[in-house]
Amino acid sequence: MSSYLELSARERLAQLFDAGSFTEFLPPKARVISPHLAQLDAPVAFDDGVAVGRACLDGRTVFAAAQEGGFMGGAVGEVHGAKLVGLLRRAIAERAAGVVLLLESGGVRLHEANAGLVAVSEVMRAVLDARNAGVPVIALIGGANGCFGGMGIVARCTNAVIMSEEARLGMSGPEVIETASGVEEFDSRDRALVWRTTGGKHRYLLGDCQELVADKVADFRAAAIATLDRLQVQETALSLAALEAEQDMLARRLDRFGTLEEPMQIWAALGIAEPRSLPLLEAGPFVEQVAAHRIGAN
Amino acid sequence: MDWNTIASALFPRGHDITERDLFLSGTAQVGETRVAVVGTTGHAPIGVEIALAQARFILQTVREHPGRPILILVDTVGQRLRHRDEMLGINSYMAHLGKCVELARRQGHPVLGLVYDQALSGGFITSGLMADACYALPDSTIRVMGLPAMARITKVPEERLTELAASNPVFAPGPENYLRMGGVREIWQGELGAQLEAALAELAPVDERAALGLARGGRKFAQPVIEAIMAGRDVLAS
Numbered sequence: 001m002s003s004y005l006e007l008s009a010r011e012r013l014a015q016l017f018d019a020g021s022f023t024e025f026l027p028p029k030a031r032v033i034s035p036h037l038a039q040l041d042a043p044v045a046f047d048d049g050v051a052v053g054r055a056c057l058d059g060r061t062v063f064a065a066a067q068e069g070g071f072m073g074g075a076v077g078e079v080h081g082a083k084l085v086g087l088l089r090r091a092i093a094e095r096a097a098g099v100v101l102l103l104e105s106g107g108v109r110l111h112e113a114n115a116g117l118v119a120v121s122e123v124m125r126a127v128l129d130a131r132n133a134g135v136p137v138i139a140l141i142g143g144a145n146g147c148f149g150g151m152g153i154v155a156r157c158t159n160a161v162i163m164s165e166e167a168r169l170g171m172s173g174p175e176v177i178e179t180a181s182g183v184e185e186f187d188s189r190d191r192a193l194v195w196r197t198t199g200g201k202h203r204y205l206l207g208d209c210q211e212l213v214a215d216k217v218a219d220f221r222a223a224a225i226a227t228l229d230r231l232q233v234q235e236t237a238l239s240l241a242a243l244e245a246e247q248d249m250l251a252r253r254l255d256r257f258g259t260l261e262e263p264m265q266i267w268a269a270l271g272i273a274e275p276r277s278l279p280l281l282e283a284g285p286f287v288e289q290v291a292a293h294r295i296g297a298n
Numbered sequence: 299m300d301w302n303t304i305a306s307a308l309f310p311r312g313h314d315i316t317e318r319d320l321f322l323s324g325t326a327q328v329g330e331t332r333v334a335v336v337g338t339t340g341h342a343p344i345g346v347e348i349a350l351a352q353a354r355f356i357l358q359t360v361r362e363h364p365g366r367p368i369l370i371l372v373d374t375v376g377q378r379l380r381h382r383d384e385m386l387g388i389n390s391y392m393a394h395l396g397k398c399v400e401l402a403r404r405q406g407h408p409v410l411g412l413v414y415d416q417a418l419s420g421g422f423i424t425s426g427l428m429a430d431a432c433y434a435l436p437d438s439t440i441r442v443m444g445l446p447a448m449a450r451i452t453k454v455p456e457e458r459l460t461e462l463a464a465s466n467p468v469f470a471p472g473p474e475n476y477l478r479m480g481g482v483r484e485i486w487q488g489e490l491g492a493q494l495e496a497a498l499a500e501l502a503p504v505d506e507r508a509a510l511g512l513a514r515g516g517r518k519f520a521q522p523v524i525e526a527i528m529a530g531r532d533v534l535a536s
Contacts, residue, residue, distance in 0.1 A: 124424075172420075243357060257386060258382075
């Protein structure tokens with residue numbers, strides 16, 4: 001069974017969706033590349049690090065995007081961001097059954113920083129436009145680079161986040177924090193700490209991710225299908241009631257855990273008897289064991 | 299830049315904005331309209347608390363004052379870089395703030411952003427850049443990160459970046475570059491109160507920043523790429 005983490009963006013698209021169903025918009029042969037990289041003598045990619053298009057998921061027509069972590073860490077520049085915005089707007093126009101975003105990104109591409117920053121905010125608005133139009137948007141996170149910076153925010157603007165145990169989701173990567181605030185603040189080489197802080201299990205326990213799966217494409221596919229099914233019968237748009245509930249959830253999180261220093265202390269505070277055992281558990285047994293303790297799926 | 303000075307210039311008819319731990323909130327009179335004002339000062343690092351406070355104020359405005367315009371005053375060095383904030387899921391707090399701004403707009407609240415001092419990365423995309431339109435003062439600073447840090451990460455020498463920054467709006471800081479890219483709608487000079495009143499009267503309900511970026515020559519690819527995908531064309535017409 002394929003490891004999702006080890007696959008390229010295009011391999012993920014090919015294996016996650018119904019066989020042969022992915023049709024790409026602006027494929028590499030269209031040669032739409034970033035106009036800003038050459039002047040910095042940086043390499044370019046003919047898809048600018050993201051493949052977007054239409055696909056079938058268990059027979060349903062959905063729109064899909066996959067960021068390629070192998071090209072500049074999946075970072076968002078002008079063209080990369082515009083491809084995501086175009087995809088989301090077309091999904092609205094064609095009343096797609098959903099949009100599936102395979103996110104793997106360090107955030108804004110510094111080589112075209114300003115354009116990337118504006119682009120990320122355009123992607124945020126486009127995601128919320130799709131939701132408002134009744135098109136559910138879901139994010140899958142399971143790549144080696146994690147999902148950080150602006151894309152970490154985009155992920156939490158979707159209807160649902162699906163992560164693997166190995167996935168990471170956050171705002172600033174550990175190296176950035178270590179550089180800015182010192183190794184005592186966050187030791188980026190302490191892999192176990194990095195994982196406890198931003199990894200899939202911690203996000204699942206906090207309620208920032210709705211499904212936790214093993215690092216297998218088939219598991220991501222099954223979770224994506226189930227999530228899309230669930231969202232067909234739910235309100236996808238933002239509402240005052242839902243955002244007030246989220247406000248309460250985030251405020252309670254701050255009250256309960258704001259003075260703690262270690263993710264494991266949070267797990268203990270959630271009532272988990274042996275927090276030290278969590279890192280060792282496979283996804284299935286982990287989900288079973290923490291079901292009664294995790295903060296409610298939203 | 300002292301927020302009190304800016305507030306006096308923006309609201310000659312008065313305001314009741316208060317500051318608490320770098321968080322600004324209150325209301326102000328603009329022409330005949332009462333406006334809700336929220337934002338930060340002192341180059342605030344946006345941590346989970348301040349993101350949540352801004353979101354709470356916006357939700358309260360939506361609940362209690364339907365349709366009241368909202369002005370977001372931006373002065374931030376970006377997201378707070380702490381292990382604790384990451385552990386608590388700061389990206390979720392920021393996304394929540396962005397969603398609250400979006401909800402306000404959807405419910406008929408005109409939402410304006412104004413960068414009056416600094417605007418960096420994470421703190422900016424979930425506030426000013428989520429507004430219907432974002433404006434800036436001429437002396438403000440807008441950027442993703444400083445050139446020395448950018449040089450370290452991109453491995454491009456700082457001298458080269460400084461040289462390129464002089465001519466290329468894509469990574470040079472400053473409101474003029476964001477204006478050219480469509481991220482900033484206008485740079486306000488002169489009578490701030492009159493500018494604000496005029497801006498409130500001419501809001502666009504759709505995101506037209508990519509089109510503005512094309513028209514102003516700062517982002518020539520974003521709009522053509524979006525249009526090509528929308529139209530199902532493979533080759534760019536530009």
